[in-house]
Every structure is written in structure tokens, then in C-alpha cells.
Amino acid sequence: MALEMFRKEETLAMRKKLIGQSCRLFYSDDPVKIVRARGQYLYDENGKRYLDCISNVQHVGHCHPSITQAATTQMELLNANSRFLHDNIVQYADRLAATLPDKLRVFYFVNSGSEANDLALRLAHQYTQHEDVIVLDHAYHGHLTSLIDISPYKFQKLTGQKEWVHVAPIPDIYRGIFREDHPNPAQAYADTVKDVIDKVHQKGRKVSAFFSESLPSVGGQILLPKGYSTKVAEYVRSAGGVFVADEVQTGFGRVGSHFWAFQLQGDDFSPDIVTMGKPMGNGHPLSCVATTAEIAGAFTANGVEYFNTFGGNPVSCAIGLAVLDVIEKEDLRGNSSRVGGHLLDRLRQLQTKHPIIGDVRGVGLFVGLEMVTDKEQRTPATDAAAQVVRRLKEEYICVSTDGPWENIVKFKPPMCFSMEDADLVADRIHHILTDMERSHQKLDSEDLRLTGVILEEDKGRNAEVFNTTNLTDPYHN
Incomplete structure (x- = not known):
């Protein structure tokens, strides 16, 4: 006899009522309800497929x-x-x-x-x-x-x-x-x-x-x-x-x-x-x-x-x-070396393009991407790392953060992770970081434009308006 399937909202309400609240969910603001899995993929109640980069428990793949x-x-x-x-x-x-x-x-x-x-x-x-x-x-x-x-x-x-x-x-x-x-x-x-x-x-x-x-x-x-x-x-x-x-x-x-x-x-x-x-x-x-x-x-x-x-x-x-x-x-150790090495290579390529990536480290399918607001000071970019996790979820990719400052995006996927999976992750991170940089640049430009308007009003029409084109953006060298 099959168990009754609740709507996601019902499941969440029952969990809040019956399960200790210290038992936290991934993506607690908007949890994902997973109803089945296979290999490195998770499927929600609507059939949406998520790439699982964090389930190191399902070592050889979900439901092998x-x-x-x-x-x-x-x-x-x-x-x-x-x-x-x-x-x-x-x-x-x-x-x-x-x-x-x-x-x-x-x-x-x-x-x-x-x-x-x-x-x-x-x-x-x-x-x-x-x-x-x-x-x-x-x-x-x-x-x-x-x-x-x-x-x-x-x-x-x-x-x-x-x-x-x-x-x-x-x-x-x-x-x-x-x-x-x-x-x-x-x-x-x-x-x-x-x-x-x-x-x-x-x-x-x-x-x-x-x-x-x-x-x-x-x-x-x-x-x-x-x-x-x-x-x-x-x-x-x-x-x-x-x-x-x-x-x-x-x-x-x-x-x-x-x-x-x-x-x-x-x-x-x-x-x-x-x-x-x-x-x-x-x-x-x-x-x-x-x-x-x-x-x-x-x-x-x-x-x-x-x-x-x-x-x-x-x-x-x-x-x-x-x-x-x-x-x-299935030569999963060999797969870990090959795919993990490829993922590290792709992430290190991103490190040269995005200053917010301070360090990329790992071995096999144990990989960390450390995010910083300042490469010299190595200041942890905790909020940015959390934003990357949220944005990747929107792209149906599950990752999480770790480290003392929660600024390290970690990858410990099932060992059947593929080259295509690694490329998808790297491509999506590149897209997300590029978008974050553009948004940051746009906000900076808007702030400076408004500042220039205020200065003009204060100093009259002869006041010099800030030239934003020559300012250095913190996300670009």
C-alpha cells in the first residue's frame, strides 16, 4: 500500500509541527522536496531534476x-x-x-x-x-x-x-x-x-x-x-x-x-x-x-x-x-581523479576571471571554492557564497557552504559525477558570478550618479559631476 503524498506546503507544515526545529533543512527559506533519486540526480515532487553536488553519503550514486x-x-x-x-x-x-x-x-x-x-x-x-x-x-x-x-x-x-x-x-x-x-x-x-x-x-x-x-x-x-x-x-x-x-x-x-x-x-x-x-x-x-x-x-x-x-x-x-x-x-576512483581534476581545472580558470574567487583547492571529488571580498586581505565573502548557493539552486544544482566563515562553496558529490556535470557546474558559477559583478557595478554606478546629482544641487550648475567610467570596480582588476 503506497503512502499518501502530501503537497509540499503540507509536508513543510507537518515537519515544523512534528520535527525538532534544530534539525535544519537545506535551503530553509524555500526547501526542496525530493521524492526520488538516481545516480547523481535528485527529483522533486514536480519532476524537476537537480544535480546533487553534496550527497557524499550516496557514495556510488543514489539508488544504485x-x-x-x-x-x-x-x-x-x-x-x-x-x-x-x-x-x-x-x-x-x-x-x-x-x-x-x-x-x-x-x-x-x-x-x-x-x-x-x-x-x-x-x-x-x-x-x-x-x-x-x-x-x-x-x-x-x-x-x-x-x-x-x-x-x-x-x-x-x-x-x-x-x-x-x-x-x-x-x-x-x-x-x-x-x-x-x-x-x-x-x-x-x-x-x-x-x-x-x-x-x-x-x-x-x-x-x-x-x-x-x-x-x-x-x-x-x-x-x-x-x-x-x-x-x-x-x-x-x-x-x-x-x-x-x-x-x-x-x-x-x-x-x-x-x-x-x-x-x-x-x-x-x-x-x-x-x-x-x-x-x-x-x-x-x-x-x-x-x-x-x-x-x-x-x-x-x-x-x-x-x-x-x-x-x-x-x-x-x-x-x-x-x-x-x-x-x-565502475572504476569510481579513476572517475573521481578524472572528473575531480577537470572540475578543479575549470574552477581555477574561473579564478582568473573572477576576483571574488580567492582559492580553489581539492583532490578527487573533494573540492572547495573559497570566496573573498579582497584577495590581498583574504576577507571572507560569506554573503556572496550564500548568494551563489541560492542562485545555483535556481539553476537546479545543489551545493552548500562550509568553513569557519561559511564562505567556501563545497563539492562532495556522488562518485558517478560526470565531466558534463563538472562543466555544467563551472558554467553556471561563471554565469552567476558575472551577473553578480554586473549588478554590483550597476549599483555602484547608480550610487555615484545620485551622489553627483546631490553635489550638483549643493554646488550649483558649475559643480563637477563624478566621472564613473574611470573608477576601479572591486570585482575587476
């Missing part, structure tokens, strides 16, 4: 037939408590192990990225017998209380920083304390973590873990300078702590050249704990923690059983296996 078939087949056969013996969980763990460094061979399956990061914290605390955690500024690791405590993006707006949490500068070479002209930003930023460790020790405390996204996303689509994680891991391990790599946003080949974003740091780098989530189940709740035998052994030795009723259940693991198959069979 191989994924839905795997889910249906296994669900018709069995879905049981994870504490029964079953092949799917061990086969899936074995497949994941093949993508990771040799030392990461023990897996715990859970249901969300937040659950994975919470368990990673428990593992680190149990193994090190220390409490203190170092995180990057503006980081976000999940919505559980334990993770709000280590997410500056959240706790700075709430109860503040706990005494056992310590914040290191985010290694942003565009607007951070060490920039692209620094001779060795990786070492310089790693040394800021060493400074934090020293301060922790001066307080008589000890470090349990350094916790970082492999590519900070909420922090602004940041690419860590190569060598940074290797040096940080050296400092943290010397202090008795472990290195936790949060791959919830960036794992499973999004960066193209590698399966995991932490591998961009070099073949000699391996975290002690890796957390994964969003893309694992292509929209199905599935996540995982991978760690070493030593850390897992310490967790077992505490004598308290760990179990997760649904984590790693037969249906979830069947879906996870199907996702891995699709990534391989």
Missing part, C-alpha cells in the same frame, strides 16, 4: 541497482543480531583489511560515524590510560556528547572547552598562520601540535590521542600539507598517545588516487585507529572502526564485553560488500 539488489536479497534471506555467527561480517572485514595498512587488522562495526568516533575515543583511552585529546580548530567529529566535547565547531557555541581537550591550529595554508609561501608548512604546523603536547605536560596531564579528519571538511575543505600527519604521529606517540584518522567524510576512494585520504600523506604513514562511516553503506547506516591488535587487545582486557546489536548485521555487510564491488567494477 546493485546496492538495492544486495540489500533486498539479503533481507529476504536473513537479518539477525550481530552476535550470531555469519559469513558476511568476516568477508567484509577481510575486504576492508586489503585496503588498509597491514597493522590495521581488527574491526568493530557500528551504525554511524558518530558511533565510530565515540568508540575510537574509548579505544584510545583504554589503551593509553590517558584522558587528554588534541583536536584541530573548527573540527567536527559527531553529535554524541563525547564528540561535541572534541568538536570546536560545536563546543565553542555551547558549554565551551573541557580541560582535557586541547585545540591545535588547523593546517590551512591559504588563510592559516603558516601559508603557501612558508618553506615547510607541514613541519611548522606539526610543531604547533608539539607545543600543545608540551603545554599538556606542563599541566601534569598526559595525551591519549590526536584526533583529526584526514581532510578537514567542516573546517573548510582543507588539504593537509604532505608530511604533517607523519610528524604529528611521531610527536603524539612519543607522548604516549595514538593517532586517530577520521575518514567518515573522505574514505572509500573519494580522493581518487588512494582509497583513504590519510594515504595522501605518504606510504610511510599509518594511523593507529581509523574511523569510517557515511559512504560505507551508500545511504544505509553502516560504519566501522579499524585498529591494531595491540589496541584491540587492551580494550578486550578491561573485562567489559562490547557488543552492538545492529552493527555488522548481515544486511549491512551485504550492502557494504556491494559498495566495494561497484567502486571497483
Whole structure:
């Protein structure tokens, strides 16, 4: 029996009445009602098609037939408590192990990225017998209380920083304390973590873990300078702590050249704990923690059983296996490299035409376009970025913003994103920015014309009227 389809206005009214208002919608001023999806496309109740540039959860594409078939087949056969013996969980763990460094061979399956990061914290605390955690500024690791405590993006707006949490500068070479002209930003930023460790020790405390996204996303689509994680891991391990790599946003080949974003740091780098989530189940709740035998052994030795009723259940693991198959069979890592590289090239071409684009950065299909009002000062263009998002929605393209000032237009689309999609996005952004520049120029000219009229009235007919043709527009060099 099909569910009743409400009109958009009815759905919105019911949502406002029944759903917590802190659960915000995209485009809250005029939400989009999506009723079906396929690949990289979303369809509203009127059949309008939107290009999805933000659903990194539907990793291999919305409603991929191989994924839905795997889910249906296994669900018709069995879905049981994870504490029964079953092949799917061990086969899936074995497949994941093949993508990771040799030392990461023990897996715990859970249901969300937040659950994975919470368990990673428990593992680190149990193994090190220390409490203190170092995180990057503006980081976000999940919505559980334990993770709000280590997410500056959240706790700075709430109860503040706990005494056992310590914040290191985010290694942003565009607007951070060490920039692209620094001779060795990786070492310089790693040394800021060493400074934090020293301060922790001066307080008589000890470090349990350094916790970082492999590519900070909420922090602004940041690419860590190569060598940074290797040096940080050296400092943290010397202090008795472990290195936790949060791959919830960036794992499973999004960066193209590698399966995991932490591998961009070099073949000699391996975290002690890796957390994964969003893309694992292509929209199905599935996540995982991978760690070493030593850390897992310490967790077992505490004598308290760990179990997760649904984590790693037969249906979830069947879906996870199907996702891995699709990534391989459809060469989605290769597609990410090719299409992501093309998108970066197109956006960098726009950067030469539009001064409001301060920086374009990314790898694979993890891309950020940072907007500024002044290229020298790198002043965040927050309002302009929001306007671009709104205008792209009018062109049936879904994007969103991120970063401390919400001035970075981010792209993390499904991995089936195409060259044509990349060209469409770049063309539309060019059109929108050109239109914004013309509107700004027109407003400036009108303001100056009115100013000239006022001056004429004040000073008489002999007053000199402003010549607007020779003035420099802030959006044109």
C-alpha cells in the first residue's frame, strides 16, 4: 500500500509541527522536496531534476541497482543480531583489511560515524590510560556528547572547552598562520601540535590521542600539507598517545588516487585507529572502526564485553560488500581523479576571471571554492557564497557552504559525477558570478550618479559631476 503524498506546503507544515526545529533543512527559506533519486540526480515532487553536488553519503550514486539488489536479497534471506555467527561480517572485514595498512587488522562495526568516533575515543583511552585529546580548530567529529566535547565547531557555541581537550591550529595554508609561501608548512604546523603536547605536560596531564579528519571538511575543505600527519604521529606517540584518522567524510576512494585520504600523506604513514562511516553503506547506516591488535587487545582486557546489536548485521555487510564491488567494477576512483581534476581545472580558470574567487583547492571529488571580498586581505565573502548557493539552486544544482566563515562553496558529490556535470557546474558559477559583478557595478554606478546629482544641487550648475567610467570596480582588476 503506497503512502499518501502530501503537497509540499503540507509536508513543510507537518515537519515544523512534528520535527525538532534544530534539525535544519537545506535551503530553509524555500526547501526542496525530493521524492526520488538516481545516480547523481535528485527529483522533486514536480519532476524537476537537480544535480546533487553534496550527497557524499550516496557514495556510488543514489539508488544504485546493485546496492538495492544486495540489500533486498539479503533481507529476504536473513537479518539477525550481530552476535550470531555469519559469513558476511568476516568477508567484509577481510575486504576492508586489503585496503588498509597491514597493522590495521581488527574491526568493530557500528551504525554511524558518530558511533565510530565515540568508540575510537574509548579505544584510545583504554589503551593509553590517558584522558587528554588534541583536536584541530573548527573540527567536527559527531553529535554524541563525547564528540561535541572534541568538536570546536560545536563546543565553542555551547558549554565551551573541557580541560582535557586541547585545540591545535588547523593546517590551512591559504588563510592559516603558516601559508603557501612558508618553506615547510607541514613541519611548522606539526610543531604547533608539539607545543600543545608540551603545554599538556606542563599541566601534569598526559595525551591519549590526536584526533583529526584526514581532510578537514567542516573546517573548510582543507588539504593537509604532505608530511604533517607523519610528524604529528611521531610527536603524539612519543607522548604516549595514538593517532586517530577520521575518514567518515573522505574514505572509500573519494580522493581518487588512494582509497583513504590519510594515504595522501605518504606510504610511510599509518594511523593507529581509523574511523569510517557515511559512504560505507551508500545511504544505509553502516560504519566501522579499524585498529591494531595491540589496541584491540587492551580494550578486550578491561573485562567489559562490547557488543552492538545492529552493527555488522548481515544486511549491512551485504550492502557494504556491494559498495566495494561497484567502486571497483565502475572504476569510481579513476572517475573521481578524472572528473575531480577537470572540475578543479575549470574552477581555477574561473579564478582568473573572477576576483571574488580567492582559492580553489581539492583532490578527487573533494573540492572547495573559497570566496573573498579582497584577495590581498583574504576577507571572507560569506554573503556572496550564500548568494551563489541560492542562485545555483535556481539553476537546479545543489551545493552548500562550509568553513569557519561559511564562505567556501563545497563539492562532495556522488562518485558517478560526470565531466558534463563538472562543466555544467563551472558554467553556471561563471554565469552567476558575472551577473553578480554586473549588478554590483550597476549599483555602484547608480550610487555615484545620485551622489553627483546631490553635489550638483549643493554646488550649483558649475559643480563637477563624478566621472564613473574611470573608477576601479572591486570585482575587476
